[in-house]
Amino acid sequence: KQEVTQIPAALSVPEGENLVLNCSFTDSAIYNLQWFRQDPGKGLTSLLLIQSSQREQTSGRLNASLDKSSGRSTLYIAASQPGDSATYLCAVRKAAGNKLTFGGGTRVLVKP
Amino acid sequence: ETGVTQTPRHLVMGMTNKKSLKCEQHLGHNAMYWYKQSAKKPLELMFVYSLEERVENNSVPSRFSPECPNSSHLFLHLHTLQPEDSALYLCASSQDYEDTQYFGPGTRLTVL
Numbered sequence: 769k770q771e772v773t774q775i776p777a778a779l780s781v782p783e784g785e786n787l788v789l790n791c792s793f794t795d796s797a798i799y800n801l802q803w804f805r806q807d808p809g810k811g812l813t814s815l816l817l818i819q820s821s822q823r824e825q826t827s828g829r830l831n832a833s834l835d836k837s838s839g840r841s842t843l844y845i846a847a848s849q850p851g852d853s854a855t856y857l858c859a860v861r862k863a864a865g866n867k868l869t870f871g872g873g874t875r876v877l878v879k880p
Numbered sequence: 881e882t883g884v885t886q887t888p889r890h891l892v893m894g895m896t897n898k899k900s901l902k903c904e905q906h907l908g909h910n911a912m913y914w915y916k917q918s919a920k921k922p923l924e925l926m927f928v929y930s931l932e933e934r935v936e937n938n939s940v941p942s943r944f945s946p947e948c949p950n951s952s953h954l955f956l957h958l959h960t961l962q963p964e965d966s967a968l969y970l971c972a973s974s975q976d977y978e979d980t981q982y983f984g985p986g987t988r989l990t991v992l
Contacts, residue, residue, distance in 0.1 A: 811970055811983035870923040
């Protein structure tokens with residue numbers, strides 16, 4: 769059974785600092801991995817999707833890397849802003865089918 | 881703003897009530913999903929419908945009954961719920977079963 773872990777559960781940084789969010793998964797047989805953002809009491813917004821054959825994806829200040837063999841992904845957010853405060857979730861999709869297994873999320877607070 | 885809407889946004893119900901959650905997607909997608917997000921637990925997939933056929937039911941208690949009358953609408957009928965069923969219920973849709981999912985804002989359910 770796939771298990772996805774995100775450490776730390778919460779993170780607080782001053783504005784301008786770079787953010788590093790970690791995601792680990794136990795079964796390396798994944799189809800892809802996706803990072804989401806969730807604002808309090810709201811739904812999820814997809815940030816980046818990395819296919820199993822890719823090593824990284826970039827979008828603006830966001831960069832996500834994937835190391836399938838070690839079961840890890842890292843989301844980097846450069847030059848953090850107060851608007852980046854949210855919970856960040858990673859989810860992996862198993863190779864056969866569309867079941868997304870989510871981590872518990874990292875709650876980020878960027879202080880002005 | 882996503883093309884997935886959910887109503888109501890907030891719901892408070894007693895354990896003996898019967899209520900329904902509604903999800904509508906305006907994206908022309910063929911697959912729809914129900915997720916449960918409890919405090920301090922990872923997001924859990926409940927049901928998946930593809931082309932109006934249920935393709936996944938992840939050991940969800942029978943007090944939750946999904947209905948997908950067409951590819952644009954998904955309902956979750958609730959009856960005889962327990963206080964531990966209080967959670968944020970999220971709906972998502974994707975073009976097809978293995979494509980990127982787009983989430984609605986969720987319904988915050990409180991069972992008294």
